Structures are given as C-alpha cells and as structure tokens.
Amino acid sequence: MQAQLKVVITLPDAQHCDALNRLLWQQPASSFIPHCRLDDELAERTPVLLALSETQFPHHQLLISLQAETPSFFSRFERVIEIVGNDEADSLRGRARFKFYRDRGYELRHFDLSNKPQ
16 A cells, blocks of 8 residues: 555455455554455545456556466556465465466566464
C-alpha cells in the first residue's frame, strides 16, 4: 500500500477467494488493505483486486498468483509474484512454474521464507 501498487490476486476458486476476502477484512484499521472482487463496481478504483479467471483487468502493475498453474495472462503484468507452499506437491508445481518463466527469459528472484523466525 505504501508503494501505491495496484495488485491483482488470482485465486483458484470461489472458496479460496471468499477465504482471502474474509482474512483481508479482519485486518485492523491501521493496516487495512483496500480490496474487492474484480467484478465489483469499485474495481476500477480499488488498489487490490481478487480475481478467479482470465479477464480484462483495470490495471497491470503486479499479479500475485495463488494458482497451481502458470496464469495464461501473466505477461500482461509488469511483475508477477508466485506463492509456493512447503508441501512437496506445491513445491513441484512451483519449480515447474519457475522453469517455465526461466525458459522464456524472464528475470527471476527467489525468496525462501520457510526458515524465517516466527
């Protein structure tokens, strides 16, 4: 929010979208992240959008993908963040996505947060 980035978070299904939406609403007022679903009438003016599928986006600064597969529309965005969990299946899918981007010449940075103190 401090960097004034416009973000699209793409999720695999409505259940995950609802869960993230609830979590974002639970933030205290001092750290609230203004967000809405992509189909909301306020989407054009909202900095963080929750999306379920490929569509037209009102902005293309940052895509945060919570999908298991590489989003087909990722190249429309200036930057992409892929979140990879610790379980083996998610790690394998994450490595495949990393290879996909690397093989196409994209600049990649990897951040391992799994060993950070709680």
